[in-house]
Amino acid sequence: MDFNKRKIIAELGMTHDGSLGQAEAMIKAAAECGVDAVKLQTHISEAETIHNAPQPPYFKAEPRYEYFKRTAFTMEQWQDLKECARDNKVEFISSPFSIEAIKFLVELGIDAIKVPSGEITNIPYLEYLADSGQPVIVSSGMSSEEEIDQCMEIFLKKNCNVALMQCTSEYPCDPEHVGFNVIDEYREKFPGVPIGFSDHTSGEWASIGAFMKGAHIIEKHFTLSKKMYGPDAKMSMDPDEMTQLCSSIKSIEKALKNPVNKADVSAYEDMKVIFQKSIVAIQDIPAGTPIELSMLGYKKPGIGLETKYYKDIVGKTAKRDLHFDDIIKSEDINW
Numbered sequence: 467m468d469f470n471k472r473k474i475i476a477e478l479g480m481t482h483d484g485s486l487g488q489a490e491a492m493i494k495a496a497a498e499c500g501v502d503a504v505k506l507q508t509h510i511s512e513a514e515t516i517h518n519a520p521q522p523p524y525f526k527a528e529p530r531y532e533y534f535k536r537t538a539f540t541m542e543q544w545q546d547l548k549e550c551a552r553d554n555k556v557e558f559i560s561s562p563f564s565i566e567a568i569k570f571l572v573e574l575g576i577d578a579i580k581v582p583s584g585e586i587t588n589i590p591y592l593e594y595l596a597d598s599g600q601p602v603i604v605s606s607g608m609s610s611e612e613e614i615d616q617c618m619e620i621f622l623k624k625n626c627n628v629a630l631m632q633c634t635s636e637y638p639c640d641p642e643h644v645g646f647n648v649i650d651e652y653r654e655k656f657p658g659v660p661i662g663f664s665d666h667t668s669g670e671w672a673s674i675g676a677f678m679k680g681a682h683i684i685e686k687h688f689t690l691s692k693k694m695y696g697p698d699a700k701m702s703m704d705p706d707e708m709t710q711l712c713s714s715i716k717s718i719e720k721a722l723k724n725p726v727n728k729a730d731v732s733a734y735e736d737m738k739v740i741f742q743k744s745i746v747a748i749q750d751i752p753a754g755t756p757i758e759l760s761m762l763g764y765k766k767p768g769i770g771l772e773t774k775y776y777k778d779i780v781g782k783t784a785k786r787d788l789h790f791d792d793i794i795k796s797e798d799i800n801w
Contacts, residue, residue: 467557467577467578467601467627469601469603469627469628469629469660469662469683470660470682471682472502472677472682472683472715472716472719473502473503473557473662473682473683473684474500474501474502474503474684474685474686474711474712474715475501475502475503475504475505475559475683475684475685475686476492476496476499476501476503476504476505476685476686476687476688476708477505477664477685477686477687477688477698477702478492478493478496478504478505478506478688479505479506479507479687479696479697479698479702480506480507480509480533480537480696480697480698481687481688481689481690481694481695481696481698481699481702482506482537483537483694483695483696484536484537484538484539486539486543486546486547488690489506489539489547489550490546490547490550491690492504492688492689492690493547493550493551493554493556494550494554495688495690495705496556496688496705496708497551497554497555497556498554498705498709499688499705499708499709499711499712500708500709500712500713500716501556501688501708501712502556502557503556503557503558503559503577503578504551504556504557504558504559504688505559505560505561505580505685506547506559506560506561507560507561507563507582508544508560508561508562508563508567508570508571509534509537509538509563509567510534510538510563510564510566510567510570511530511531511532511534511535511538513563513564513565513566513567514534514563514564514567515530515531515534516531517529517531518531519531522697541570541573541574544570544574545574548574548575548576557577557578558576558577559576559577559578559579559580559603560576560579560580561579561580561581561582561605562579563582563584563585564591565590565591565594568591568594568595568598568600571600572598572600576600577601578600578601578602578603579595579598579600579601579602579603580602580603580604580605581595581602581603581604581605581617582605582607583605583606583607583608583609583633583635584607584608586604586605586606586609586613586614586616586617587609587613589616589620592617592620592621593620595621596620596621596623596624596626597624599626600626601626601627601628602621602626602627602628602629603628603629603630603631603662603683604617604618604621604628604629604630604631605631605633605664606630606631606632606633606648606652607633607634607635607664608635614630615655618630618656618659622656622659628659629659629660629661629662629683630652630656630659630660630661630662631661631662631663631664631681631683631685632645632646632648632649632652632661632662632663632664632676632681633663633664633666634666635666636666637666637697637701638666638667638668638701639665639666639667639672640667641667641672644667644672644675644676646675646676646679649661649663649676649679649680649681650679653680660682660683661680661681661682661683662676662681662682662683662684662685663676663677663679663681663683663684663685664685665684665685665686666687666701668701669707670686670703670707670710670711670714673686673711673715674711674714674715674718677715677718677719678718684711684715686702686703686708686711687701687702687703688702688703688708689702689703689704690704690705691704692704738768739767739768739769740766740767740768741766741768742766742767742768742772743764743765743766743768743773744764744765744766744767744768744769744770744771744772744773744793744794745762745763745764745770745771745772745773745775745776745779745793745794746762746763746764746765746770746791746792746793746794747761747762747763747788747789747790747791747792747794748761748762748763748790748791749761749790750787750788750789750790751784751787751788752784752787752788753783753784753785753786753787754783754784755783755784756781756782756783757779757780757781757782757783757784757799758780759776759780762776762779762780762794764776765791765793767793769793770793770794770795771794771795771796771799779794779799782799782800782801783799783800784798784799784800785797785798785799785800786798
């Protein structure tokens with residue numbers, strides 16, 4: 467996977483609620499919106515959490531162990547999802563939450579693995595992933611600078627194909643906590659590492675801002691409806707919103723790649739005639755009459771003397787009789 471190219475990732479998360487049909491519908495819908503990749507989560511309950519682990523404040527409807535167990539897909543179902551992504555021409559990414567889940571995704575043949583920020587301190591997990599040779603995207607959401615440095619060192623020592631995402635683990639994330647400055651800090655600290663942005667804010671403004679800051683991997687939660695079950699749906703983009711985000715980012719990308727030369731206005735010659743002004747007579751000026759400033763006006767179209775010459779013709783005499791609203795041309799003046 468080439469992390470140096472613009473990549474818009476639709477994070478499907480667990481909003482499919484364990485329904486293969488729902489997950490496939492989400493992949494197809496995301497592809498139609500114009501995303502470059504879809505991302506799911508790979509949970510193996512018994513490998514990642516104890517039965518009575520605490521629940522996050524934004525989702526207490528169901529114990530985590532049971533939720534992950536209930537919504538997990540079989541290998542055959544994962545293969546169907548991978549094929550669905552291929553058929554819809556989007557890359558297929560997932561976040562594993564255990565070493566066992568990494569093994570599962572390697573066997574599946576995933577396009578890239580995204581490290582959830584909660585796994586950044588899971589050193590055996592990181593070392594196993596680094597040894598797997600998989601393309602890796604690292605999310606820095608809840609991690610400290612020291613923890614991120616330690617994580618990145620593991621991947622960089624192994625010369626992994628790795629990208630690093632600025633992210634704030636806040637749902638939804640307030641503007642004050644977005645951390646655009648971190649994008650610059652990561653670029654300086656990890657030269658050559660593609661930098662991205664995982665967006666937990668409401669709306670598209672933060673993703674667009676991050677893209678303008680140079681984060682060309684943009685991840686945003688996606689749902690078919692904000693009313694769907696689960697922890698992410700209400701904070702996700704629906705298809706109309708995701709379509710607008712993709713369109714905006716791709717348009718910005720084109721604009722950034724195509725500089726405009728303001729020294730060349732040849733494309734506007736017809737417009738300039740229509741909208742620019744000429745010097746005109748605002749009263750009758752008989753031939754031979756010295757021209758005074760009070761006799762001049764400045765009106766469309768721009769086919770006569772340009773207005774920048776107004777001082778030059780004051781005091782000169784008219785060669786011909788000029789009438790109200792006559793456009794004054796160079797040949798009308800005794801220079």
